[in-house]
Amino acid sequence: MPAPATPPTIGRPRDAALDAAILRAAMELLGERGLSALTMDAVAQRAGAGKASVYRRWKSKDELLADALAMYAxxxxxxxxxxxxxxxxxxxxxxxxxxxxxxxxxxxxxxxxxxxxxxxxxxxxxxxxxxxxxxxxxxxxxxxxxxxxxxxxxxxxxxxxxxxxxxxxxxxxxxxxxxxxxxxxxxxxxxxxxxxxxxxxxx
CATH class of the missing domain: 1.10.357.10 (Tetracycline Repressor, domain 2)
Known part of the structure; x- marks a missing residue:
């Protein structure tokens, strides 16, 4: 009996370089402007990414900043x-x-x-x-x-x-x-x- 076919991968793989750019942008903005001024729009602009790309990875600023701190600190x-x-x-x-x-x-x-x-x-x-x-x-x-x-x-x-x-x-x-x-x-x-x-x- 032949082995079952491997199902195709759904969606595109994550871009590690873009992930890193977004996390770095979040940390830079935190240092420059503070927590209250750190927004998903500002992070996307700093990282050179679309806002949709940021939200596809993190649902909120809180989640994004938590990951940025976990990576950098x-x-x-x-x-x-x-x-x-x-x-x-x-x-x-x-x-x-x-x-x-x-x-x-x-x-x-x-x-x-x-x-x-x-x-x-x-x-x-x-x-x-x-x-x-x-x-x-x-x-x-x-x-x-x-x-x-x-x-x-x-x-x-x-x-x-x-x-x-x-x-x-x-x-x-x-x-x-x-x-x-x-x-x-x-x-x-x-x-x-x-x-x-x-x-x-x-x-």
């Missing part, structure tokens, strides 16, 4: 430099898009409109903040397990220090995030609290 990353200091600086640098101008601009915009973005995250991608925080706690747990530090008496407080200071300095003193600033916060705040020497002069 993933939170479930594996970082292990061998030290608490190295891990924290590398993870926070990743979270704030250091080294990637598109991601960094978007993260800076989020810092300036954190209430709006927290509301969006709670509605569209609630696991994003949970995963991000879990990665910080994982880094501390690994440092404790290898005997680098003793367990802090208040890990939640220690884990909040760098993000809290980044947000405060950005919104009250217009100090943008950089790797050097992250290192200074880790060295000056976190390491002394967990019994390690810290100095802002370290690279």
């Amino acid at each position: 993933p939170v479930d990353v594996e970082i292990d430099t061998g030290t608490l200091r190295g891990d924290l600086i590398a993870l926070y640098a990743h979270h704030y898009g250091i080294g990637n101008p598109v991601t960094q601009a978007a993260m800076q915009e989020i810092l300036g409109n954190v209430r709006q973005h927290l509301a969006w995250t709670a509605k569209v991608a609630p696991a994003r903040l949970t995963t991000r925080r879990a990665k910080v706690q994982e880094i501390f747990a690994r440092a404790i397990a290898r005997g680098e530090i003793a367990a802090p008496s208040d890990l939640d407080l220690v884990a909040d220090l760098v993000p809290a200071m980044v947000l405060y300095q950005y919104n009250t003193r217009a100090q943008k995030v950089s790797r050097a600033r992250l290192a200074r916060l880790v060295d000056g705040l976190v390491l002394p609290l967990v019994g390690l020497p810290g100095t802002a002069a370290r690279p």
